[in-house]
Amino acid sequence: MIKFVLMVNRQGQTRLSRYFSPVELSRRNQLEADVTRCCLSRKRDQCSFVEYKDFKLVYRQYAALYIVVGVTDNENELSVYELVHNFVEVLDKYFSRVVSSGSVSKSSRHRHLKLLFMVFSFLYFLFLFFFFNVYFFNILHLLNYSKMFWYLIFFFV
């Protein structure tokens, strides 16, 4: 079971967070700081799974952005690790499409891209999480399944 998903940058600032079991806002800050510290301190050649209290953290780094998923102990860590990648791939596919369809001028494109990524990943995160109910498998299947994927956009935008 997935307990929460965090997006943090290299400076340790939380960019996005989503909890699947209720956690009080006041406790989130502490938890996020702990979790971020756990993951950022690890080197590249070290294992991508960390123990934290009574659950496991699975993290994956994309340039300066870390995606951290908290899962219960009985979860298959490697499958969650790949799930994160699947999620990022879907974002990637979607954004490249949006960016090329927009008429952004070439010079400012790079700057825009970065911002776009943030805006869209946030919004996209919202849509995903709307779907992300209870379990994660089916959602990602949906994303894989392109017909469903269009539905998703159609219904949720």
Next chain:
Amino acid sequence: MSDVVEKTLTALPSLLSLDSQPGATKLSSTSKLGNLIRGITELTSKHEEEKLIQRELVSIKEQVSSPNTSMRQMKELMVRAIYCEMLGYEASFSYIHAIKLAQQGTALEKRVGYLAVSLFLNESHELLLLLVNTVLKDLQSTNLVEVCMALTVVSQMFPKDMIPAILPLVEEKLNHPKEIIRRKAVLALYKFYLIAPNQVQHIHNKFRKALCDKDPGVMTASLHIYLQMIQENPEGYKDLTASFVTILKQVVGGKLPMDFNYHSVPAPWLQIQLLRILSLLGKNDQGTSEIMYEVLDESLRRAEMNHNITYAILYECVKCIYTIHPKSDLLEKAAKCIGNFVLSPKINLKYLGLKALTYVVQQDPKLALQHQMTIIECLDHPDLIIKRETLELLFRITNAQNVTVIVEKMLEFLRFNKDDFTTIDLVGKVAELAEKYAPDNEWFIETMNTVFSVGGDMMQPDIPNSFLKLLSEGFDSVEEDRKLRLFAVDSYVSLLQGEPGKLPQRFLQVISWVLGEYSYLKEELEAATVMRLLAKLLDMKNTSSETKTWIFMAMTKLCEGAAAVTVAQEVCEAYSSSLDTVLRQRAQELQHLSQDPELRARVLPRDTSLEPLEVDSSLSFLDGFVSEALAAGAAPYKPPHQRQEELAQAKALSLEPYGLSLPISMSSCSIADRQSPTLLSISSGLSGDSTDLSHKGGSTTLKLDGVKRVWGREGYLVQKELVEESANVEVPSPLRSPSQQEDTDSSHSQTPTPIPTPEHEQEKQQLASSLFVGLASQSSVCLMGKSEPTPQRFKRKAKSPSSSSGASDQMSNSLSSTPSTVDNLLCNNLLDSNITSQLVVSSPEQAPQLSQGLTAANGTCDVELSDSDVKRSSPSVVEDNSVVAADPAPHEDGPKDLSSHLPAELAGLSHSDITPLCSNQSLDISACHVQKDDSLLLVVFIYNSSESDAQQILLDLDSDELEVSCVCDSPVQEARSYSVAVCQYSLTVKRPSVNVELVGTFSYQFPVGTPQSVQFSYKLPLTSFIRPLTLSTEEYGMMWLDFSHDTKQNLTPISDGQEPLAATLNVLKKKLQLHVVEIIGIEGIVACRLLQNQPCLMHCRLHAGSLSMWLRSPVPDLPDCLVYHCQRALQEH
């Protein structure tokens, strides 16, 4: 359709930006959300971010509460509020507006409103109630999008009490032509199942239909429900195994649409889900396991691509193979897979391999031997996580021979470890191992010393408690006890002479108790010396007052002889004026007792046997004092709750000052007598109840070393014959003595270079031989079929003869039912015939057939007694054929009529069919339940069809929901040949549930042969515990208001006849034994009670063709369960 989608897509950017101006170019620069996000990305410090967000929140708050804000603006504000909340800043002011937006908005605004609600609120939030009507309205909408939104929010969260209101609507959506709606409806039902399982029990058949849906998405969604349900009750879904296998086969075979592929692996997460379901179904069940061997083999074969996700599937496969009934060639392949994992240079795979190995060694310890060198490398791995996982693995393979090395490794890890949680966990494990396998006294005491000093004050309090208990209870030999205690005293005295300031408080408490209790054993040690050492502890600054009371207690036990009394006097002087009242009390005690040796000997007798002191809990010895005081005009004693009530009634201001918070803790009080601080738990342990020791695992049971340990709580119990593998098992180097092991071990750990030179290689080999020493011998023992117990050091005195488990054969559950073959054929035919294009095709004419078949199979698997089975039987009807019919596998000479063996006093009462529970060799066990007015009795028949008498019969019943007590004074001990022994148990409900289940263990012994034990389970409906409750309408009214737990649901009344309400209530009365209090027009009130005396009241109202029921009870869950039974009773009618 796709055109529309494409158009939507091109319009996306403008929609997404939530900007009023259309056009993709400007989206990010002008939108406020864009500004906010940009602002945050540009900031570097947390402080600045906080300021920015606070400013943002203030401005949102202003705009949100202004009446002029349009819905469109509101939508934009909501998204910003969501963003702030996601960053961890509270925006609770916007919650109510989010709900409003969902209620009043159109399309996109509504969408954002729902989104915000599902992100802001949690299940128990009170504002959620405001959403119910909106959801209801949207569910009935003709607009597909609105239905979709409503279903989505329902599957995210919904208030539990309101489920009945929307349940019919959601159920209806299961038949919707659009697959996305069907899928969402299934997910919504899944959510309902999670929060209120009783409410959706009647739609199990519809779940089956969803499983066979032609759309893979719907099928996937239904798997979540099945995983959950199978986890709770694997027996009930065995018949679906073939379907799951077929689905997995098709997925693995690539029959799903390409879109489901992830890096050309077909639907990996779906595969993992299915493998989990299969492993739950196949556990301890040979028949079911056989169905899945083929597909597991196929999965192993297909997953050979070199990608992470295939490894994730393989891991799940391996776990499954080792969980289900074993098959040798599959096991071999799985073992090879694990080998690939652990040998992989990729660290994530190594981790997963270790995890798999940890799981697998519970079943097959020899596998660890094959990978011993890898394990040793992992033990020195720079990554702590890998190290930690390796220790976990070692913990599982510990035995008496390798315990010293493994514990040494664990302690080494502990000394460097910084994480509290890991420390607590590991310390507990070390203590467990030390207690179980300690080779000698010195080692045990020293290990425990390290545990106490490393674990400090964080560790679980039961570790010191059980250590002290072990010391005080002693073992079988008196001489051994003495030696162990003496050694402990020795080691503690030397510790105190060193630097006691660094020791944690818990350890000091243990030390002072042991010294107080046992230092007399060491004759050359003077009491005064110990007293002085203890007094030094008292003077230290960081000693807590709890520890000080322990020290005082120890001193009181010790002060003997002039020198000691002098020390005691000094201490008393210092502390008799202490501000801490408990300390002062102890100091006074010490002072008095030290001056009066006779009194001290009486109060704290030395070296008494361990019999628990009689505690007069009613304080009857004070009776005289009380009556005197009452006569003198004192007020009678009132218990605290009564006082509080009176205080509340008086409603006066409490003028009393608040009570001082005295630092009195339980532990400091409980040492008041000379015996073990855990005295109370000892006495309860003596009463034959070992539950309080359960945490310590097998510490009370006999240890049979060399016998293959069956570790898993869920592990496979049947011993495997793995004769051919014994050839691989070899111990690389000869055994070494423990001291040499220690040497190699420590020298090895000191070598800093990670590159293994030949020398290191050799050291590793030695380490390996010491680590894995016990495993090879274990397997040989296993092969020879005889057990050779090595002496177990800390053998607790045997308390209950029944707890020896090692030698007795665990018979696997003979209840396990084979799915009906007809049903399997149906499934197979149906699923296989259409294998080509779609996953599960159910053509119109086949679908009802399938669901019928499934329905028929559903529920027949277990010994499930529905209430209709309970029949009124008079003695004359006893010869009826019911017993014969209930026996599915009649034994040649089984007793034809067990009901004649019913005790005479029960013969006239109504009882359920007598169901066979299990049979073993020549013993048949059957049971039925008898409904008495004031209780429910379970009658167990043991029929012995052999020549000889079965002896030492022990029947142990256990249940989560029930309390079981034996009725007879002396439980049945033996079953004579060719006769029936009858036991009676009275059952009481602890926690209501729709069906309650009993799990029993039956152990016995024939004059020739070893002890045997059999397990069985017995299920009975809650209705057997329901009795009518006779009361008047006024009483009903009074009680109604008092009860806190309630449930409402609409049922279909019985429509035949003139008065549907009366007819319906009559049916319920007849079937469920309810008492109809009164019927007034379209309303009726009914009452019943759950044994013993837990009332439940029902209010029924006929309204628009449906019967709305409202149940109230002081017992949680009872209304839910009753509603379910009412529903069933009416359906069956």
